[in-house]
Amino acid sequence: MVKRSETTARLDDAARAGWLYYVAGRTQDEIASSMGISRQSAQRLVSLAVAERLIKVRLDHPIAACLELANAVRNKYGLRQVDIVPSDPGAGAATVGIAEAAAAEIERWLKKTDPIVLAVGTGRTLKATVDQLPAIECINHRIVSLTGNIAPDGSAAYYNVIFSMADAVKARHFPMPLPVLVTSAEERETLHAQQLVRSTLDMSAQADVTFVGIGELGIDGPLCVDGFLEKGEMMELMDNGAVGEICGWIFDSEGKLLDNPINERVASAPIPSRETSVVIGIGKGKRKMKAIKAAVTGHQINGLITDEEVAEYLLT
Amino acid sequence: MVKRSETTARLDDAARAGWLYYVAGRTQDEIASSMGISRQSAQRLVSLAVAERLIKVRLDHPIAACLELANAVRNKYGLRQVDIVPSDPGAGAATVGIAEAAAAEIERWLKKTDPIVLAVGTGRTLKATVDQLPAIECINHRIVSLTGNIAPDGSAAYYNVIFSMADAVKARHFPMPLPVLVTSAEERETLHAQQLVRSTLDMSAQADVTFVGIGELGIDGPLCVDGFLEKGEMMELMDNGAVGEICGWIFDSEGKLLDNPINERVASAPIPSRETSVVIGIGKGKRKMKAIKAAVTGHQINGLITDEEVAEYLLT
DNA sequence: CCCACCATTGAGTAATTGCCCATGAGCAAA
């Protein structure tokens, strides 16, 4: 018989032990006695087999790809949490899939027993998300809106996310009685100084978890469509490098908030700390790709719920 | 929104939990908190993923001892291909190990780009094998059954291997709409002359590769247990020197097909040519040793997947 | 030949997992 090197022989043993453990399903005790070694040595061989990647495990299920992508995205951008849902190739609404996933995530937070502060932004995606929420009683938690609920024309805003949410979730909720955009930085100061607004802003800063939509810019983007910005203003913003917005805060392709007149007029609360809390962005679709990439690059968010298509783009 | 069934959603969760556990290496506690469920539920999901065969484990290492045995067996009996898996000393099911190995071999064939015809027999071993197959799309290939799918009592046969296989593998598949045993040689002629049967038989004769179980005889053997033969018939067969069967074709210890009334009533397709195609027998265990030795001796098969124990017996 | 060094071992122990059981929610039939 050919003399084999010591390490090769050891790997053979590891392979045998790993086979007996994972494929044949024996316990390490049984393996030890059948191979004539101690239980601890059997354990070492099994872990060696794993460490040397002799044992290949694979998941035979459609969501396997999503989980792989989620892991890769989380590592690449240093995010706390990533959920990837399967892409629906057949077009469909821009919120199919992620709304359900985001609702499930919100539910997980609301089911905690310790009281939490949950902050929400606004937008179509978030509206679709809260529409997926089941009825829950959670009187210990507080829900606070980051953005104003008054539209440019003075009416209540289109996507009154926080009220829809309160319909389903019985929790104390705190809307932001402000417009989304005010006319000047000074006006914002004045409004934010009001006692009622002040306390809501303070609460939002203490949010344990935040769910926000990620908006793309462009004349078809939400800021224009919903009348917050004129087409001309939008073009100028984009010329200055703006690619996306969260709660109205406009950022460039690096994810840095732009230092421009529009951002000075945003009345929304600042996005809660990504150091001390979880801020989950929700969005999918080709049009939002650039905005999403910027948001995760610049750490405007530290959690993401999106689809396979966007995940793959983020990994290129 | 697409309504998904409850069981589908549960399988999705099971897949996720299984992935986190086996691929990502998280503990069940971590999985539980990240999925918002109790540890016990997480444990249940993980075992569900295993029970539903979503998790596939394979050993990616040539164990030297098995390789040497395989080489020796291949040379001694002039086989084209031999796979030996480690023996599991602690009894265990009769298919542990070889089912995984055979599934991997089938997968290799199905991944070919050129269209192939793959023929399968039936039996417990083959059923366990196809249960290990992952989902594959291979619309270019054809899968044909060598044996009838009608049991003695007229019901569909116990191990509808080809249908289970078609569940996992999306390929055209051709069952054999016949009983396994008919009442006379004349009836067999008549049935085989039917157009539908004829074309399936022709296809099986063109198989590029064939996977068959190797059955032992005896009152505990499959032919008796499954009610194809009476105890008396079996005793008589064994008195005449029969030791094993493949697809119902009964052979003696030399591997020669017996010239007796039973073989005249076997409605299965002939075993495809060992000259021009690969015919792989699958089986292990003490009880099958004689049958396996006979099959390789008489060249009923030209490929073998078995375990160390049988391999050593074959070399004595 | 001796000693320092390092890998390996087995004992002990902490962590993790698997399983049983009581409980209660959900649901169908009466």
Next chain:
DNA sequence: TTTGCTCATGGGCAATTACTCAATGGTGGG
């Protein structure tokens, strides 16, 4: 509505596995 059934749930506990550490033994340099 009540009753009875099924099944998922989480607590508790035993089995199993992973890790730490001191002891052992083998090896190479001095």
